[in-house]
Amino acid sequence: MSMNILLLGKGGQVGWELQRSLSVLGQVTALDFDSQELCGDFANPEGVRDTVRQLRPQVIVNAAAHTAVDKAESEPEFARLLNATTPGLVAEEAARLGAWLVHYSTDYVFDGSGTRPWVETDTPAPLSVYGATKLEGEQRIQQSGCQHLILRTSWVYAARGGNFAKTMLRLGQERERLTVIDDQWGAPTGADLLADVTAHAIRHLQHRPQDGGLYHCVAAGETTWHSYAKFVLEHASKAQKAIKIIAKEVAPVPTSAFPTPAKRPHNSRLATAKLQTTFGLQLPHWQTGVARMLAEIL
Numbered sequence: 129m130s131m132n133i134l135l136l137g138k139g140g141q142v143g144w145e146l147q148r149s150l151s152v153l154g155q156v157t158a159l160d161f162d163s164q165e166l167c168g169d170f171a172n173p174e175g176v177r178d179t180v181r182q183l184r185p186q187v188i189v190n191a192a193a194h195t196a197v198d199k200a201e202s203e204p205e206f207a208r209l210l211n212a213t214t215p216g217l218v219a220e221e222a223a224r225l226g227a228w229l230v231h232y233s234t235d236y237v238f239d240g241s242g243t244r245p246w247v248e249t250d251t252p253a254p255l256s257v258y259g260a261t262k263l264e265g266e267q268r269i270q271q272s273g274c275q276h277l278i279l280r281t282s283w284v285y286a287a288r289g290g291n292f293a294k295t296m297l298r299l300g301q302e303r304e305r306l307t308v309i310d311d312q313w314g315a316p317t318g319a320d321l322l323a324d325v326t327a328h329a330i331r332h333l334q335h336r337p338q339d340g341g342l343y344h345c346v347a348a349g350e351t352t353w354h355s356y357a358k359f360v361l362e363h364a365s366k367a368q369k370a371i372k373i374i375a376k377e378v379a380p381v382p383t384s385a386f387p388t389p390a391k392r393p394h395n396s397r398l399a400t401a402k403l404q405t406t407f408g409l410q411l412p413h414w415q416t417g418v419a420r421m422l423a424e425i426l
Contacts, residue, residue: 129334130153130155131153131154131155131186131187131330131334132154132157132183132184132185132186132187133150133153133154133155133156133157133185133186133187133188133189134156134157134179134180134183134187134189135147135150135157135158135189135191136159136160136170136176136188136190136191136192136218137160137168137170137190137191137193138158138159138160138168138191139160139161139162140191140192140193140195140289141284141285141286141288141289141291141319142191142232142286142319142322142323143160143191143192144286144288144319145286145319145320145322145323146158146189146191146323146327148323149320149323149324149326149327150189150323150326150327150330152327153187153327153330153331154186157183157185159179160192161192166179166182166183167179168192170193170194170215171206171209171214173209173213173214173217176214176217176218177217177218177221180218180221180225181221184225184227185225185227186225186227186228187227187228187229187230187330188218188222188227188229188230189230189330190215190218190229190230190231190232191232192210192214193210193211193232193262194206194207194209194210194211194258194261195258196258197256197258197390197392198388198390199389200256200257200258200261200390201257201258201390202389204257204261207258207261208257208261208264210261211258211261211262211264212261212262212265212268213268215231215265215269216265216268216269216271216272219268219269219272219274220272220274222272222274222275222276223272223273223274226275227274227275228274228275228276228277228330228340229269229275229276230276230277230278230329230330231265231266231269231276231277231278231279232278232279232280232281233262233263233265233266233278233279233280233281233342234259234280235280235281235282235283235314235346235393235396236254236256236258236259236262236392236393236396237252237254237259237262237266237280238252238253238254238259238393238395239254239255239393240255240312240392240393240395240396241394241395242395243313243395243397244395244397245350245397245398245399246397246398246399247399247402248280248341248342248343248344248402255390255391255392255393256390256391256392257390258390259393266278266342270342275333275337275340276340276341277330277333277343278341278342278343279322279325279329279343279344279345279403280342280343280345281317281322281344281345281346281398282314282315282317282346282396282398283314283315283316283317283396284317284318284319284322285316285317285318285319285418285421286318286319286320286421287421287424287425291421292316292353292356292357292360293356293360293418293421293422293425294425296308296357296360296361297360297361297364297371297373297425297426299375300360300361300364300373300374300375301371301372301373301374301375302374303374303375304374304375304376304377305376305377305378305379306357306375306377306378306379307378307379307380307381308353308354308356308357308378308379308380308381309352309353309354309380309381309382309383309385309386310353310354310355310380310381310382311352311383311394312352312353312383312392312393312394312395312396313351313352313394313396313397314346314350314351314396314397314398315346315347315348315349315350315351315396315398315414316347316351316356316414316417316418317345317346317347317417318347318417318418318420320417321411321412321417322345325345325403325407325409325411328407328409329407332407332408339406339407343400343403343406344398344399344400344402345398345400345403345411346398346400346411346414347411347412347413347414347416347417348400348411348412348413348414349413349414349415350397351414352380354378354380354381356418357378358378359415359418360418360422361373361375361378363418363419363422363426364422364426367422367423367426371426
């Protein structure tokens with residue numbers, strides 16, 4: 129059965145991959161903040177609402193967000209508009225239409241304490257404007273009464289666009305010594321993995337709507353930014369195509385060595401048992417996805 133799907137935020141890392149993964153489910157209308165015919169600009173909530181009313185989709189997938197974590201600290205109202213107010217309006221429209229809303233959230237809703245992976249029922253306590261606005265977005269969607277799937281994820285990367293691995297590759301060719309944070313833990317998660325899980329979950333929810341709700345979705349395993357950087361540079365050294373890595377040392381440093389406007393959680397581990405069990409999925413190890421991304425960009 130073909131679905132009528134509205135994809136918002138098509139230009140982002142996850143949005144780009146969703147254009148591919150959702151295409152097998154039906155007719156996808158993909159919009160971004162600068163789309164001309166229809167409004168997909170989350171800074172214009174009424175415009176986005178009109179788009180939903182005009183298209184009357186069966187499924188809305190929202191990959192639009194304010195993701196500039198440090199910048200959000202100095203523009204909280206704008207971050208709140210993009211991450212909470214507009215998603216809340218979209219959710220209200222979805223409820224009216226009887227449509228599904230798929231939305232992405234973040235490990236930043238937690239305070240990053242402890243070492244145990246966070247489960248969906250843990251109490252959120254965001255440290256930053258970004259985390260607080262993303263949490264409010266979740267709550268507004270839940271309160272709207274629409275059928276929804278919220279996927280919290282972390283450390284998202286893609287072959288397309290900028291990412292941590294590309295930054296490390298660039299620095300690894302410029303400097304003999306790199307310093308990378310080693311006291312933040314998480315799992316690098318590919319935008320392609322998120323997009324594939326989304327398509328699978330939408331199909332599943334057509335048959336089992338009772339399985340909607342909030343889930344954690346990250347690649348398996350855990351690492352620090354420091355170990356992630358070492359993995360990337362070792363991989364690149366082995367590939368040795370046009371890239372000449374001169375970095376001899378990747379030194380571990382604490383978060384405090386890099387002061388930023390927004391506080392970051394130390395523990396971004398997310399437990400994914402609920403997602404894997406409910407949807408019958410296996411989430412691959414983070415190294416698998418990163419190695420694949422590196423094979424594409426090297």
